Amino acid sequence: MKVLKFGGTSVGSAARMKHVAGLVRRDGDRNIVVLSAMSGTTNSLVEISEYLYKGNVPGAQETLNALETKYSGVVEELYDTDEARAEARRRLALSFGHVRSLFGVPFTEAGEKEILAQGELMSTALMQVYLESQGVRAVMLPALDYMRTLDSGEPDMTHITSRLQRLLQMHPDADIYLTQGYICRNSHGGIDNLKRGGSDYTASLIGAATDAGEIQIWTDIDGMHNNDPRYVENTSPVGELHFEEAAELAYFGAKILHPACVLPAKLNNIPVRLLNTLQPEAAGTLIYNAPASGRIKAVAAKDNITAIKIKSGRMLLAYGFLHKIFETFENHRTSIDMMATSEVGVSVTVDNDSRLAAIVDDLKEFGTVTVDRDMVIICVVGDLEWHNRGFETAVMSALADIPVRMVSYGGSDYNISVLVRGCDKLKALQALSEHLFN
Ligand code: ADP
Numbered sequence: 001m002k003v004l005k006f007g008g009t010s011v012g013s014a015a016r017m018k019h020v021a022g023l024v025r026r027d028g029d030r031n032i033v034v035l036s037a038m039s040g041t042t043n044s045l046v047e048i049s050e051y052l053y054k055g056n057v058p059g060a061q062e063t064l065n066a067l068e069t070k071y072s073g074v075v076e077e078l079y080d081t082d083e084a085r086a087e088a089r090r091r092l093a094l095s096f097g098h099v100r101s102l103f104g105v106p107f108t109e110a111g112e113k114e115i116l117a118q119g120e121l122m123s124t125a126l127m128q129v130y131l132e133s134q135g136v137r138a139v140m141l142p143a144l145d146y147m148r149t150l151d152s153g154e155p156d157m158t159h160i161t162s163r164l165q166r167l168l169q170m171h172p173d174a175d176i177y178l179t180q181g182y183i184c185r186n187s188h189g190g191i192d193n194l195k196r197g198g199s200d201y202t203a204s205l206i207g208a209a210t211d212a213g214e215i216q217i218w219t220d221i222d223g224m225h226n227n228d229p230r231y232v233e234n235t236s237p238v239g240e241l242h243f244e245e246a247a248e249l250a251y252f253g254a255k256i257l258h259p260a261c262v263l264p265a266k267l268n269n270i271p272v273r274l275l276n277t278l279q280p281e282a283a284g285t286l287i288y289n290a291p292a293s294g295r296i297k298a299v300a301a302k303d304n305i306t307a308i309k310i311k312s313g314r315m316l317l318a319y320g321f322l323h324k325i326f327e328t329f330e331n332h333r334t335s336i337d338m339m340a341t342s343e344v345g346v347s348v349t350v351d352n353d354s355r356l357a358a359i360v361d362d363l364k365e366f367g368t369v370t371v372d373r374d375m376v377i378i379c380v381v382g383d384l385e386w387h388n389r390g391f392e393t394a395v396m397s398a399l400a401d402i403p404v405r406m407v408s409y410g411g412s413d414y415n416i417s418v419l420v421r422g423c424d425k426l427k428a429l430q431a432l433s434e435h436l437f438n
């Protein structure tokens, strides 16, 4: 059994949905198909929630009406029979009706989560009706019946595995299984989600829970490219990545993968294949326990980073000092991405600055604190085991014209990270492509 996840663009229109239906049917195995919301839908649902938080019901109404019109067009185009159209309209009406039922009542975070869940509920409903109209026994595995997080926000693997196994056993005669990406329940049973882009994470959690043979992430590009194609020209796909390399790239900004999605696959040694819906025969990228490659493979960038320096001539690096610094971040539930130490100071970076003022205040007890905002972590990934010579020199010489605030090397065998100003991001990414890949 494989898990096949299709992203928003892949199911973004009636024509795309038909194309995906063809792809999921072609290997005949009883695979689990995970769908995102149709592209643009989650953004519209976020917008509706923003209007409702501000008490602007007409704004929410207008956005919802526009979305409903779009879905009416999809229904007209997708199905051949009136019967299928009527069934699809009935299923969509449940979602649109649910969103409308939240208008005019005090709006809460729980309401927002319910609204955000409708995109995946609608895309999977449309696909199920379509597959059934084509004579395919497509069984729905409702994500809200098995996908659950713990109080910590981590996935509840025991619950997910047992519920999913039971659902699968209940439907042994299915041709394929369909399920929603992104949505889940929290530890209190309320509707929740796995954060934006979370359908990739759903796919790998399902892969882990079912011990799948492979997890396929189908998207709008032919695999992980060696640099961010949104900012750099002439990028090219990377054929193979080690789990650790893919995890670093995803965590440090390669949007093609949700940051958390590699870990469940890595722990269970399940290969992940990144494939292009628009070009199904392209090789894409295979993520697995790849052998050492002896080269640099790709670059990614993570925006909106804040660097914090704590300088203290007196007690730095004395026993227990770093512990106190880390404890401060822990007390404010803020995780550290990069760090650099010297005899007189330590610099760390965070991507979540919601507790920054309080953190800085607490750190002042230990030394002089300075803060640099709007920074970017540039992450270079490949076979960077320390005995390999010349790679760190190549990275730094590519960045010779750019002010570098921090460097981190040796934390793993797969990564060199440098911190630069946000305004230097493009220049840095382009320079690295030119020096390392062209
Ligand atoms: P989906 O909706 O299918 O989940 P995403 O938009 O989340 O798709 O991810 C695919 C996009 O990721 C690509 O269109 C591309 O713009 C972006 N991207 C960023 N960095 C990379 C990279 N290194 N390789 C490939 N795509 C990348």
Ligand code: ASP
Pocket (backbone or CB within 6 Å): 007, 008, 036, 037, 042, 043, 119, 181, 182, 195, 196, 197, 198, 199, 200
């Ligand atoms: N629909 C969600 C989003 O747009 C989840 C996903 O597409 O992965 O973020």
Ligand code: MG
Pocket (backbone or CB within 6 Å): 007, 197, 200, 255, 256, 257, 258
């Ligand atoms: Mg995505």
